[in-house]
Amino acid sequence: MRALRKFLPALLLPAALLSQSLPAEAQAPGVIPSSDIVGAIRARGMLNCGVADGTAGFSVPDSQGVWRGWSVDLCRAVASVVLGDASKVRIVPTTTQQRFTALQSGEIDLLFRSTTWTLSREASLGLLFAGIDMYDGTGFMVKTSTGITSARGLDGATVCVSPGSTTELNVADYFRTSNMRFTPVLIADIEALRSAFISGRCDAYTTDVSSLAAFRASQGAAAAQYRLLPEVISKEPLGPVIRKGDFRYFDMVRWTLFAMLTAEELGITSQNIDTFATSTNPEIQRFLGRAGDLGQMLGTDNGWAARIIRQVGNYSEVWERNITPIGWDRGPNRLWNQGGLQYPPPMR
Incomplete structure (x- = not known):
């Protein structure tokens, strides 16, 4: 009974306080302290x-x-x-x-x-x-003048891509599994990356399809000079x-x-x-x-x-x-009852 009384205060502690009293190595991994x-x-x-x-x-x-x-x-x-x-x-x-x-x-x-x-x-x-x-999903854009109409035509190409992004990994996986070669041109600044593509430093520009559509739209009258290739090579929720x-x-x-x-x-x-x-x-x-x-x-x-x-x-x-x-079609972002994936839970 005396032993039970000894441990009873700890048993009555709120869970949050009890977890704070444990040594760091005894706490569950990945637990983040609460914050307001x-x-x-x-x-x-x-x-x-x-x-x-x-x-x-x-x-x-x-x-x-x-x-x-x-x-x-x-x-x-x-x-x-x-x-x-x-x-x-x-x-x-x-x-x-x-x-x-x-x-x-x-x-x-x-x-x-x-x-x-x-x-x-x-x-x-x-x-x-x-x-x-x-x-969304990872896609590719090329200049219309290249005559390339499919990502399969990018074997041996130089590709402008942002470092540290999921796109960088997706593109490496795509070329490897497709038995194709490419040379990445890694540029962190988005405007510098796009400028490199426009100037011809790379053959293709890759990122999410939505961002490629945004880039093309920003080119105004010159938008027709850029082609968005049909392949979408990844899932990007x-x-x-x-x-x-x-x-x-x-x-x-x-x-x-x-x-x-x-x-x-x-x-x-x-x-x-x-x-x-x-x-x-x-x-x-x-x-x-x-x-x-x-x-x-x-x-x-x-x-x-x-x-x-x-x-x-x-x-x-x-x-x-x-x-x-x-100019980007809503596609999978339509509501579930209109052929899309957007499906909100009930508000009740």
């Missing part, structure tokens, strides 16, 4: 969001210096949930090489930068992917990335995406949302925050989903505003 990212964002009054530096359709400053694009709009959508105002976003341009460091160090709260969800990134970097905002440790924040980011997709399913847009106020559809009433406490469950107010749509738009609106102009 939401609280830090709200105390600051601003969401720091990392995006690519100057990619047409995704993240590029307009003539007034205001950042526009797919990634920017999704950053704004998250801000509308966490802070109640989509304008409370500080856009931070990041490179392929330093994007994860910026997130790990706390320089940014969220990474929305065409980043592929992989096991190694989620398991070893202390990061979490909160969903898939876009289904792109998603928002956060630091591990605050699952309330994880839920907010994940369900921001799902809310935008659900609104499209329900036919709710930024232009017609007010016409749904009298709807008797229970799902719509929950979405608008007129029934249930979904927002309270997330740690925000019940009008969170409606606010996303009013301030930013649904998934289709954001796509048409940013991606359609660069």
